[in-house]
Amino acid sequence: MGRFDDPERGSITSFVAVIAACLVLVAGMAYDGGEVVAGGARARSLADKAARAGAQAVDVDELRSTGHVVLDPEAAVAAAEDYLHRVGASGSATVDGAEVTVTVSVTVPMRILPSPDRTITAVETAAAITEPP
Numbered sequence: 001m002g003r004f005d006d007p008e009r010g011s012i013t014s015f016v017a018v019i020a021a022c023l024v025l026v027a028g029m030a031y032d033g034g035e036v037v038a039g040g041a042r043a044r045s046l047a048d049k050a051a052r053a054g055a056q057a058v059d060v061d062e063l064r065s066t067g068h069v070v071l072d073p074e075a076a077v078a079a080a081e082d083y084l085h086r087v088g089a090s091g092s093a094t095v096d097g098a099e100v101t102v103t104v105s106v107t108v109p110m111r112i113l114p115s116p117d118r119t120i121t122a123v124e125t126a127a128a129i130t131e132p133p
Contacts, residue, residue, distance in 0.1 A: 028112030032108075049087075050089075051080060052126045053079045054102065054126065056079065071100060084102075091103050104121070105120070108120060
């Protein structure tokens with residue numbers, strides 16, 4: 001009987017290959033999953049900060065003449081979108097009365113898992129202060 005006649009010869013190689021592939025997938029889920037969670041937090045943070053920037057654009061003429069706090073819609077949208085542009089994010093803003101709502105999308109690349117990149121969208125709203133604290 002020759003050394004190549006053993007039916008179990010090389011079986012450990014198959015086992016190691018399967019286990020190595022599984023370990024890479026587990027590592028990918030941990031790393032890429034963490035990146036997705038971090039991307040969601042980043043999208044929410046960017047949307048929140050942009051909404052707060054937009055909420056500072058109070059229509060001063062309206063406030064002085066009526067006492068009502070409303071936003072200057074063009075200035076609020078411009079301030080929110082300017083903030084997003086400065087930090088390199090993409091998104092949009094809308095104004096409703098004294099509130100500005102910002103939608104931000106962040107793309108998270110999948111570096112280990114064989115799947116397409118993830119796009120995470122966050123929506124945050126901020127309001128101009130209507131009364132002193």
